[in-house]
Amino acid sequence: MIYLDSAATTLEKPAGVAAATAWAMGHLASPGRGGHQASMRAAEVIYRCRETAAQLFHLSQPDQVVLTSNATHALNLAIRSLVRPGGVVLISGYEHNAVTRPLCAGLDARVKVAAGRLFDPDGVYEAFERGMTGEVEAVICNHVSNVFGFIQPVERIAALCRRRGKALIVDASQSAGMLPVDLEGWGAAFVAMPGHKGLYGPQGTGLLLCNAQTTPLLYGGTGSLSASQQMPDFLPDRLEAGTQNVCGAAGLLAGMRFVRARGVEQIGRHERSLCRRMMDALAGIPRVRVYRGGESQSGLFAFTVDGMDCEAVAEGMGRRGVAVRAGLHCAPLAHRTAGTLDSGAVRMSFSAFNQPWQVDRAAAALRGVIREGRR
């Protein structure tokens, strides 16, 4: 199978990830729940995971790194910490349901959308500038759109937030491991990310980088201040009730070490290069419309085929051994902003392990799908 769905989960992992996860299963117990060797070994793995994340994403202290079960969990924590019920929140036009659902269903927040045109960073920035009024309590922006690969101008939006005294949450789900992510440089309140995409960890892992006061979502045992019925007021314990996913953290640590060793810049360059190659190949196929963004495009993109349902295209490619994702990608707002809400789109996304020959074969598969669709 040629796997081009790394924006959902990277399937091929560095060799050390499976080994670390399996080793953890047999050797690591619950961190913070005992003083015996198996518990302390687990604690060391968890701490190294925090240290490595702090180094990758420029945090001064490892205890600002909270381990979560995915980016959605991390975003829910961040949103719950910053947004009051009914509060006003300014979000980009490319947010995922992991942002919009907690705001709408969870908090009944008043959501303002800073909707700039696709692949127009200046337009997006201006939309944020206009929308960032006094009533806004928090600003949420993804670094890269999970549908179109649009790199939003997060650095400039962060600077605007700092000037106007607004708390910023960055969803780095599609950028962590591929683009520089800098919590303290941005001055963001929180940065959320999954562990199982660009950080090459197992599913069930995620990170929340914290630079603001927090509110727990879960209450329970933390292995600290046990005599009190209140959650600890310090991180990471405050947001980490219950036994942690130690096996996942061991795999995530191995994945982050791979990213550090290979280099975020090199991985990003590799993925963008494959993405360009694929877009070039598809541009020559009749009826195919590629959503292409030049310098503001990351290592994933979307396309549609005139006269064909996006799900039929993905299904046809799947039959030819190419894994892609079609539909709305859990981001109807992004599709609405880009004008593809009715049609949906097909997304192709790349990882450090994809090769140019896979791109060429996937392009050939799409030609076959379209030919077949005509009959």
Add this chain to the structure above:
Amino acid sequence: MLYYLIICRSLTYAQRTARILERAGISGHIMRAPRLVAKEGCGYCVKIAERRLSDALQALQREGMAPKQVFLQNADGAYREVQP
């Protein structure tokens, strides 16, 4: 031999403490805080040799880490809080 126990509010804090001491060339062992001194419930501490307390406190101060409490563990196993 006498030891000092640097009491930490959490395991992560104990790990940070031990890393700072390690960088300063001081050997510190992370362990569960004895129940008799962990008044707020479960907790962790870093155990260091008696002669390294002063260096340890200086290293922690340089990093902005103030120990919550420090106990001296006597040869008979009893604990006595000390004011660093």
